[in-house]
Amino acid sequence: MNSDLGQPMAQIFLNGLGQEGTLVLWSFVILVQYMMGSSMVYFLLFLPIVILGQLLMILLIFCRCSLRLVSLSPCMS
Numbered sequence: 001m002n003s004d005l006g007q008p009m010a011q012i013f014l015n016g017l018g019q020e021g022t023l024v025l026w027s028f029v030i031l032v033q034y035m036m037g038s039s040m041v042y043f044l045l046f047l048p049i050v051i052l053g054q055l056l057m058i059l060l061i062f063c064r065c066s067l068r069l070v071s072l073s074p075c076m077s
Contacts (some may be wrong), residue, residue, distance in 0.1 A: 003011035013022040 003013050005014065010022065010026070013025055017025060
């Protein structure tokens, strides 16, 4: 598509929505892409911390259960 803008999608929006509508729409698209990138960085940074916390909780629960079994075994004999 040969257009003044050089971007086919932008030209379609410009023809359909006008200049102000196109600027609003593209601003929204840029904001959404920024937020998605930010959330992905947050996810990648804090996912290992969450996994380690869950593993630590499982380990503590396992140790507590095994300590109860050890402390009850002398009473049973």
